[in-house]
Amino acid sequence: MATTNEAPRSTTARSGLPVPLWVLALTLATFATGTDDMIIAGILPTLSEDLNVSEATAGQLVTLYSFTYGIGAPVMAVLVSRLSAHRLLPALTALFALFNVLMALAPTYSVLMALRFGTALAAATLVPTAAATVARHAPPERKARYLSLITAGITLSLVAGVPVGTWISGVFGWRATMVAVALAGALATVGMLRLPRGAEPQSLTLRQRLAPLGQPAVLGATLAMLVMGSGGMMPYVYLAPLYEHLTGGGPESLSVVILVFGVSGFAGVLLGGRVADTWGAGRTIATGITAACAMVVVLAVLGTTLPSGSVTLAVLVPVVAVWAGGIWAFSPPLQSWLLSRAPGSDTAVLALLTSGMYLGFSISGSLGGAVLSTYGPQALPIASVTLLGAGGAALAAVFARTARREGHHARAAGSRTSDAGAPGNPRVAEDGTVDTADVPAR
Structure with missing residues (x-):
């Protein structure tokens, strides 16, 4: 393991960068996958018009991508576990870029959907492999910092990728946006030529990777993330029709609101991780969910009580900013809380939590499309806050149940330690041997 930790240091020293080039390349790759996933919200009007489908139907591109990612991530992790990451990651990123070029040439919606499936499967394999590679090769004192860059690549796609892609x-049309995503993937592929080489991890079966689901805390948090993800992101997936209903604006000014959402989401990720160190995971998560719920309620009130097109940007922008910051702030503390309760299963736990999040995005696309078609854009925030609140309540129950279990185990362990250390009782050493020196002879 010592040799694998030396590679990043030497790479940094040679390049003169504070972060190795290969880490930056992986960050760019996750940025491209995040943009590819979320960009549908920004190009929905032009794409649906060009392909002659409704916006609700076009929104199912998000559903397909998220569902494929959520289901495919743990399965693909097993299928590619024996492959070398320094060969696999460039190949996956190049394949991802190729799929985006083909999507730009798609003649029909059906062809686009098929290509979207391939793109999502490539991304579902790429991102967890990138995170595992960083965790394996980063110096111990920089591991958390480098891993945060992988996550930041996805949130940065909201800050820069989606607004620029919308513009x-x-x-130039939505097809040009797909080409731009492909170019980002191609550039990342070149940077991955500097990926470190080292011992690969032990291959695990699908059953072993899913073993953490047997822990109530992991299972409960994953299911809660699924519900919160479906509710928290529903207004974003269909932000274009919701924005048009509220303000009367079009795609040009929509990019401003998407930029605000991205910047605030990125700030929420950083703030959530920093504040959790002081407040603790539970309090930080509760604050983020409460803030997001409050702002989505405001969106519901604006959409149902005011005339269509009467909401100004001055009113909408701060609401979107707090909403985005809230829903992204609880991800880092939740990851940290789960990892501390599943030692040795870091990759599996993060993959499962990510699967829950993306499956939630899938539900937001399908359920949001049904709400949009049936009740109109003003009903989207109502459905959103219902799911977001339900997921938050479920997560609170998971935290409470886990705290009770851990408290009980701690008291039981304390009692055993006290008994073992008392005169006349044997003490159990760390290696499992029993010290009977203090036990009186009979």
């Missing part, structure tokens, strides 16, 4: 779509 490109408005000026």
